[in-house]
Amino acid sequence: MPMTHETRSGGLPPPPALAADAALFLDLDGTLLDFALRPQDVVVAAGLREALQRLHVRLGGALALVSGRPLADIDRLSGLPQLAAAGLHGAQVRTPAGVVEQAPPPAAGLDPVRAHLRGFAERWPGVLVEDKHDALALHYRAAPHAQAAVEAIAADLLRIAGSGFALQHGNRVVELRPAGSDKGTAVVRLLGEPPFAGRLPWMIGDDLTDEHAFRRVNALGGRSVIVGPRRPSAARHALAGPDAVRAWLAEAASAPGPATG
Template sequence: MACMRRPDLPPPPPFSDDWALFLDVDGTLLDFADAPHRVHVDPDMLEALDVLHRRLDGALALVSGRSLEQLDHLFAPLRLPAAGLHGLEHRGDGPAAKPPTPLRTLRGEARTVALRHPGAVVEDKGATIALHWRGNPDAEPAMRALAEAAIAWLPGYSLQPGDHVLELRPKGANKGAAVARMLDEAPFAGRTPVFVGDDHTDEHGFEAVLAHGGIAVLVGDRQPSCARHGLASPAEVRSWLVEAAQP
């Protein structure tokens, strides 16, 4: 699918009870923080998600690079339908496969690099590893060099760039595949799919919902994108959800 530069994306259409709503988390529902564990979850947004989940008869899901365990911790007491680790984990599936030995070796090397660059973070997700430098932009060259070298001895893995992060994850796992899988299952099947996301990793999700006649909503001004609607920031996404949840 061709993605274009669309600097002035219109806002999403009015909320509809026949939607299947798929939401990215970091940079979409939550503002970025220097480290993944330092994000803030707004209580009003939690309440809105609960209301909308029930209004959509359960067809509201989180689709995130975070693990299901992390999502459940962040959004407690809610336990929403979800796909974690870019689709490697799905609610109801068994535990994720053990990471390969080379990935465990990389984890140690990455932590050594992070110690030399205070503020850099190595996020160990089990089957994937994310190298963050938002807290220390000077760490980017070292983190990027390590990740790019690691791909040579991690068969079946690819590099996924993001906002101040590089993630090593198995090939074939992406948010679009996760969305497509859920659209074949209740309660999502037969509804108009809507995906809201901000990052490069969300483009697969946009493509999936557009292929099903749905709505793709970009958060922020990243270009180019396949999205055809936009919201300016996570704060605007939260306001949009809270307003939609009003009786």
């Protein structure tokens, strides 16, 4: 039996053409960008920034980047600081008007966690500790054998940090982030602001961190698109990988006139 696009996508159909009334929310790593061994080593593919800029115009500004990275990283990689965005899994939100809203960090902060973490990465070569000030991530992409150790110490760190934080598992990463916000809450927050308000939400992402947004978008009758082979997922459409996402976006960006679908 020949393999169809749908079977390659794990039984999920590809997304249709971008709709005229879309409010488009895009994850970065693993979705727009191919993963690298270290987060700072990701490469922005040629033409991606231009496609995002064109889509931003075609959608009347209703395009946002939603990432676990801080806003400063999102802007550096996209080169488009004028975009609405959500960083740190929704703990930071920049509205279309450019107003940055940030969830207040828990009073205890992460200092006790940082002290507890000293030396861990040295004992596990290849494990990278990423300090985002209000969040800490343990990446083991270069040391997949360290997964159990990383998950164990992450659970210890959560006990030390207390109830103001939550653990966020992702693709070869475990992150300690502020509790009470996620990508789903960020999407809903932005949908309350023009030009997003009244539009149909689309969320494209690859990781467990995107599932919160998929569920919110589904509840609103929008389009949810998972990138890559991870299953199960709440997403209702699929694209094979970042290359496929970039090709889909380039096609949407190059269509004449307003987005149609």
